[in-house]
Amino acid sequence: MRTSRRPTSSAARLTVAGAAVLTLALTACGGGGPDAKSAGPAADASSPAAPAAPSAPSAGNTAGGGKGTGATPGPGAAKGPTGQTAGNAPVCTTKDLAISAAHQGGPPHTHIVLTAKNTSGRSCTLKGYPEVQFLESHRENVPAVAKSKPAAPVVLTAGAPAYALVKLSDGKAKEDVEPVAVFSVTLQGGGMAVVKAPGGEGIAVDPAKWATGYWTHELRDGADEF
Known part of the structure; x- marks a missing residue:
C-alpha cells in the first residue's frame, strides 16, 4: 500500500502559486484546452454588474397594438363585417334599396x-x-313580431341584402282571406316603395293572422317562426 506524504507548508504555498501562474498564462493565451467553456476570468466581485440588455418586443405584442406583423389592433380599431357602424352609416331609403318579395314554402303559401x-x-x-x-280596406300596418328583432342594427354594405319574413295567413281552407297583387312597404325613416306580390295570381292575406318580422342579415330559425 502506497503512503502519500503531506507536503510542508512552504512547499504547499509554492505549489499553489505555481498553479495560479499556470492558470493565468493559459487564460491569457485562450488555451483552456479542447473542453474549455469559459470565455475569460470570473468577474471581480467589486466591479458593478453590467445592465441587462432589454428584450425586443414580439411582433404580436407591440406597445399600443403596434404595426408589426401579427400585431393585435388596439381598442376601437376593429370594425364590423360591414366596415361601418350604425352611428356613421346613413339610414337606408327606398332610393338606396331594391325591394322584392318571394314565396317561402308552400303551397299553401302562408309566408x-x-x-x-x-x-x-x-x-x-x-x-x-x-x-x-x-x-285598401285595412290601412293599418302589419304588426311586427318582437322576438325577430336582431341584437344589433342592420348595416348594409354596397350590394348586401337584408331580409324580413311576413306571415300572410294560417293557410286553412275556410280562412277569411283577400287577394293582393301589389302592396306597399314603408322603410322607417326612409320612404315608401310599391312591391309586386309573388306568383302570377298574387297572394291571399288574412288581416286577423298577418304579421311581419324585423329586417335581419339572415333569416334565423326560431326568431322568425311565427
Whole structure:
C-alpha cells in the first residue's frame, strides 16, 4: 500500500502559486484546452454588474397594438363585417334599396320573404321592420313580431341584402282571406316603395293572422317562426 506524504507548508504555498501562474498564462493565451467553456476570468466581485440588455418586443405584442406583423389592433380599431357602424352609416331609403318579395314554402303559401338589396354603392343602416300595408280596406300596418328583432342594427354594405319574413295567413281552407297583387312597404325613416306580390295570381292575406318580422342579415330559425 502506497503512503502519500503531506507536503510542508512552504512547499504547499509554492505549489499553489505555481498553479495560479499556470492558470493565468493559459487564460491569457485562450488555451483552456479542447473542453474549455469559459470565455475569460470570473468577474471581480467589486466591479458593478453590467445592465441587462432589454428584450425586443414580439411582433404580436407591440406597445399600443403596434404595426408589426401579427400585431393585435388596439381598442376601437376593429370594425364590423360591414366596415361601418350604425352611428356613421346613413339610414337606408327606398332610393338606396331594391325591394322584392318571394314565396317561402308552400303551397299553401302562408309566408313571403321580403328582400332589400343595397344598390346605392355605399353603406347604409336599415332600421326596424318593414311597415307593410296589403289592403285598401285595412290601412293599418302589419304588426311586427318582437322576438325577430336582431341584437344589433342592420348595416348594409354596397350590394348586401337584408331580409324580413311576413306571415300572410294560417293557410286553412275556410280562412277569411283577400287577394293582393301589389302592396306597399314603408322603410322607417326612409320612404315608401310599391312591391309586386309573388306568383302570377298574387297572394291571399288574412288581416286577423298577418304579421311581419324585423329586417335581419339572415333569416334565423326560431326568431322568425311565427
